[in-house]
Amino acid sequence: MLELCFDMSTCGALRVAQRCGGSGRKGFGFVLSRTEDGGNVTSTTVIGFDDGKAPAGEEIHQIQRAQRRQAALEREAIPLGGSPSDVLVLSLGLDMGDIREPLGADRWDLLRRWCDGDDETTDRDWQRNLEAAERLRSCGSRDAVRIWVDHTPYGACGLLHAASLLKDTKADVRVVFLPPWRERPDGVVETYLGWGEVEPELFGRFLSREEPLPPVMLGAMAHRWEVLRQENAPLRAVVNGRVRSVGEDFYDEMIRRHLPEGQTKIANIIGEVLGREKPGIGDVWLAERIRQMLSTGELRMLREDRERFYRSVVERT
Structure with missing residues (x-):
């Protein structure tokens, strides 16, 4: 079974999900990231393995x-099985930018710019x-592909895009749609937007939502992708459950809603919109x-950080 997803975070989670629970991933240590202000700890976050310091x-x-x-997750875990080489990712960010050649040089250049010059990655x-x-593309009638789809x-x-690659392969294609929420055994309700937010131990729990994607649907999806490619809008968004071409200013009102009075860091604006x-x-x-808002004068740059744009300070004009 090939497992297909569309971002690197989910790709890593799927690989862990293949072997979690049972004899798989068990136990871990911690290192606490401490933020101090004048000797007072203002925040602590569990981020990794034990660094030898005694917490208190x-x-x-x-x-x-x-x-x-973690123990509760291990009890819930249902391993997906398979090999890490069976996990495929098409992390192309196809909702943004030119999509005439999704796997062409222009898309590669665009991804390089988005990665802020990290050429190796x-x-x-x-x-x-x-x-x-x-x-x-090389799948045959004996191959099965499970696609993890979110919102x-x-x-x-x-x-x-994946449908356009698979439509002529005769592969057994299935999809697992991420539900918008899940109730944990302890009664806590968790909400989800993307598979990257889901703990690896839980992926197997969603296999009950797996559905076949028949050839007629693959063909319809591939056709829709071709329409979007021809439109080649600056952005694509999900509007009323359907992928549509939209203008480059589609998210501008969201930004405006989170512009505070007075000065603020660009990182704070982006964090508010995303959160x-x-x-x-x-x-x-x-x-x-x-x-763009800075170039048109809607925002004013107060303190520019040329190395880290997000640290720059701006305000409304």
Whole structure:
């Protein structure tokens, strides 16, 4: 079974999900990231493995809560099985930019710019995209592909693009749609926008939602993708459950709603939009639109950080 997703975070989670629970992933340590102001700890976050320092107080409670949560996840875990090489990713960000050649040089250049000059990472990820696309095209009637679909614009566009790669292969294609919410055994309700928000231990729990994607649907999706390619709008968004071409200013009102009175860092604006509006896009496009607002005079640059744009301070004009 090939597992297909549309972002690197989900790709990593799927690989862990293949072997989690049972004899798979068990136990972990912690390192606490501490933010201090004048000697006072203002925040602590569990981010990794034990660095040898002895935690105390609230840090211990954080560790204990995280350990209990991990133990609960392990009890729920249903391993997907398979090999890491069976996990494919098409991380192309197809909701943004020119899509006439989704696997062409222009898309590669665009991804390189979005990765802020990290050529090594971009080149590695691009090669994985090309390999995934070729493997999908080469599927036959004996192959099965399970596509993990969520509510993000890039995921919806990724599904349509994948359909165009698979429509003539006769492969057994299935989809698992991410539900908008899930009730945990302890009664807590978790809400989801993308598969990247789901713990690896839970992926197997969603297999009951798996549905076949018949050839007629693959053909319809492939046709829809071709229409979008021909329109080649600056953006694509999910509007009333359907992927549509939209203008480059589609998210501008969301940005305006989170422009405070007075000065603020660009990072704060983007964080508010992503956290409160949950548009299902990354920070790249929002940063581009803020640059546009600066160029038109809607925003004024107060303190520019030429190395890290997000640290720059702006205000409304």
